[in-house]
Amino acid sequence: MEATGVNAWYGRRQALYDISLAIPEGSVTAIIGPSGCGKSTFLRCLNRLHEETPGARVSGSILLDGEDLGKKDAVSVRFRVGMVFQRPSPFPNMSVFENVAAGLRLLGVRHRAELDQGVVEALELAGLWDEVKDDLDAPGTGLSGGQQQRLCIARALAVQPEVLLMDEPCSALDPIATNKIEALLQHLKTRYTVVIVTHNLAQAVRVSDTTAFFYLGKLVEMDRTEKIFHAPREKLTENYVTGRFG
Amino acid sequence: MAGLAALGILVLLALLTGFLVESAWPSLTHFGIGFLFGTVWDEPHNVFGAGPAIVDTILTSLFALLLAVPIALGVAIFLTQIAPAWLRRPLTYVVDLSAAIPSVVYGFWAFFVIVPLMNSTIEPGLTSLTGGRWPFPPSGSLGYDLLTATLVLTVMILPTIAAISRESMLAVPRIYRESALSLGATRWEATRMAVLGPARTGIVAGIMLGLGRALGETIAVTMVIGNVYILPGTIFSPGATLASWIVNNFSELTPASLAYQALLEMALILLAITVLVNVVARGLLWRFGSATEGGSPDRPRRHRRSRRSLVLAATSPAEPGTGGEPPAWRARVAAGVRSRLVRRRGVQWTVVGLTVLCLVIAIAPLASVILTLARLGGPAVVQPSFYTSLPPLGCNPNPFTTCSLGGIGPAIQGTFIMLGLGALIAVPMGLLAGIYVAEYGRNSFGKLVGFLADVMTGIPTIILGVFVFVLFIYFDHNAALSALSGGVALSVIMIPIVTRATIEALRSVPTGVRESATALGFPRHRVTVRVVLGSARSALVTGILLAASRALGDTAALLLTAGGSSFWFSSLNTQTAALTPFIFANFASSYQNLRTDAYGAALVLLAMMLGISLVARLAVRSGAAAPEGE
Ligand SMILES: Nc1ncnc2c1ncn2[C@@H]1O[C@H](COP(=O)(O)OP(=O)(O)OP(=O)(O)O)[C@@H](O)[C@H]1O
Ligand SMILES: [Mg+2]
Secondary structure: OEEEEEEEEEOOEEEEEEEEEEOOOOOEEEEEOOOOOOHHHHHHHHOOOHHHOOOEEEEEEEEEOOEEHHHOOHHHHHHHEEEEOOOOOOOOOOEHHHHHHHHHHHHOOOOHHHHHHHHHHHHHHOOOHHHHOOOOOOEHHHOOHHHHHHHHHHHHHOOOOOEEEEEOOOOOOOHHHHHHHHHHHHHHOOOOEEEEEOOOHHHHHHHOOEEEEEEOOEEEEEEEHHHHHHOOOOHHHHHHHOOOOO | OHHHHHHHHHHHHHHHHHHHHHHHHHHHHHHHHHHHOOOOEEOOOOEEOOHHHHHHHHHHHHHHHHHHHHHHHHHHHHHHHHOOHHHHHHHHHHHHHHHOOOHHHHHHHHHHHHHHHHHHHHHHHHHHHOOOOOOOOOOOOOOOOHHHHHHHHHHHHHHHHHHHHHHHHHHOOHHHHHHHHHOOOOHHHHHHHHHHOOOHHHHHHHHHHHHHHHHHOOHHHHHHOEOOOOOOOOOOOOEOOHHHHHHHHHHHOOOOOHHHHHHHHHHHHHHHHHHHHHHHHHHHHHHHHHHHHOOOOOOOOOOOOOOHHHHHHHOOOOOOOOOOOOOHHHHHHHHHHHHHHHHHHHHHHHHHHHHHHHHHHHHHHHHHHHHHHHHHHHHHHOOHHHHOOOOOOOOOOEOOEOOOOOOOHHHHHHHHHHHHHHHHHHHHHHHHHHHHHHHHOOOHHHHHHHHHHHHHOOOOHHHHHHHHHHHHHHHHHHHOOOHHHHHHHHHHHHHHHHHHHHHHHHHOOOHHHHHHHHHOOOOHHHHHHHHHHHHOHHHHHHHHHHHHHHHHHOOHHHHHHOOOOOOOOOOOOOOOOOHHHHHHHHOOOOOHHHHHHHHHHHHHHHHHHHHHHHHHHHHHHHOOOOOOOO
């Protein structure tokens, strides 16, 4: 996945300035940076969710498999680029099963056996199957926070996207739930391209192969994760990863 | 003090019920349960039954609901999910505006626009379309019938349902919609999956509030339903609802006659129905509100345990990580995505089209009302003397005489006197009760008062009018029809609205303000009065304006309590003129000059209402109004 010259605005206010970067496939890319630097905004540009904010605008191009996403239909883009949000957000009026099946139904999967298979597969991939298999008809919002977040991951995975975007997926979770999701990421990257926004620098080191550092709406530097954390090119990056600000 | 005012609301409700029961008692005991099923209203023989009125009330309200709900939902969906950002505020304002139009104005408009249209085009059209089969036989009602009443009710409850649905949809956290979009849902699919579902409790509450409004709607229905007391045979039958029958007959009956008591029993039935509906609606809204505050807008409902687990047991899930061949259906689905997308986009655009249509349907009556009133009332309102003269003697011009137009001076004067009187009682009482509930009433008593104030705003004003009349008959029967009685009736309309507005205004003051003031050492009541009321000021003003505009636009209660007069105000104990009763009494007068006056009065009333709502809007803007979510 490749972004070229991406600018983004909320109303008149510009949130991203000329971001160009390439996201390697089949690996985990972390985006770090102080609060308000545009990490979420950039992530939301990647699946064209940004344009759903009233008054928001975006320019530049984002390529996936060589196709310019901006020229395609937003719906088919989002079906290929899934997203998990900061706060767990299982649909409150749906059961565990229905939450995961929601995307499959949109794709037109009707047969019960097929739905079942897709749901079970996604739940297993998200490492949630064993915990919920006995009560799939329970409301999704009845699970614990960590389980809810994995349910959201399963929901996103069920439609088998090529890219999975995660916006601080662990920031609302306790350490044990966080561990589970980090382990899951290691497993997921064999099949998916993952982009994760995180405030937790240790987490970025643990889970990511590549790290991008954003500051004030600009990309400061992007490189292999060890490089960013141990031998960054930019002074700004060094200050940030060593905890001197932010 | 504040606690007393809160208690006052309970007392008011108790008095309301008590006096109605007490005054209707002879009828209750005389007819027993049979009153509900009796089908005649026979004064000479003293036989009364509420059957036809109950049937007509329920039929017109339910059918109005059936028509209004889909349109209102379409409007709410358009305003929250589809309209571009810059259009949302103005369109919302326009839709809300149609909720502020007084029912006498709607009735007036319906009389001049809908009734003729029904009579000349729609009803004959329906008849020929259906070949005259039941329930569409050739109509002899001249357009004054159940169908017309239903349509007018539809127009009137639509903005209420749309407003509550819109708010409920806005209360659903955006993250759900975005989650759905991120799965590849179209905007409509995201709305269906992730907005309508979570908002459903609020939407149902809005529908119930609309139903309550339809059941109790009085004046507009009276003006178009034909007022014939028979069980309906077709949708073109003329009829009478509980409210319309009460308002039509009340002033002609002697208190203490059995007919009068039977009419009071009708009021009691209407009270019971509307309170029930409003209790359900408010209960749902409270639940919805407390759920959205906690972040998840609707309590998860336990799903039916289906055969799901059985089917699952039959499919043996692939071992994770084995990387086996993807199942065949995946490929089939992937191949079908493109063509399916075309269809889904088709649905999306159809929905957009339909919601725009809903919006047009919702706004069209407002436009038509304004145009109709401007056309009819224009000639009168441009004369300065219209505002200062007494109403004329009835007269029709002929080649030998011209008629004087006269004016609505006394009606304007009386309206403001009674409005002032009402505000004098309602504002302090509502404010105090609201302060009590918001600031001190975390106990169950406070909650009860808040809830009952909510429910009370849904009681039809005709019942409040009946109550105040009965109250005066009991304590001071000479003043039962007077400015005083009218003012008290308006105050009863305003009290719960002011209370609610106060509660909401105070609750919206951030706790930080309160805490920092307390931390500075202000005693509690000073914190409340100075700091909290200060920062809620503009919201309070808006609430009081809202209450005043409801009172200003009300006809039913004033008709029963203020009486009528063609002269200037003389004393609080005598009958007094007011705008809405004047319009109602004269819009179909056989004298041309009186009709013209009524048209002008209607236009003046409409202008006042629109003016108030504009001022209220500006007050909200100038205050620290919270941004509107989306
Ligand atoms: N809906 C919005 N409307 C207006 N401005 C916004 C909106 N969302 C974000 N912004 C602004 O855009 C800038 C970038 O925000 P963004 O949410 O992308 O930052 P972030 O890096 O994700 O921050 P955080 O780490 O706190 O999540 C910020 O200055 C923010 O104030
Ligand atoms: Mg963010």
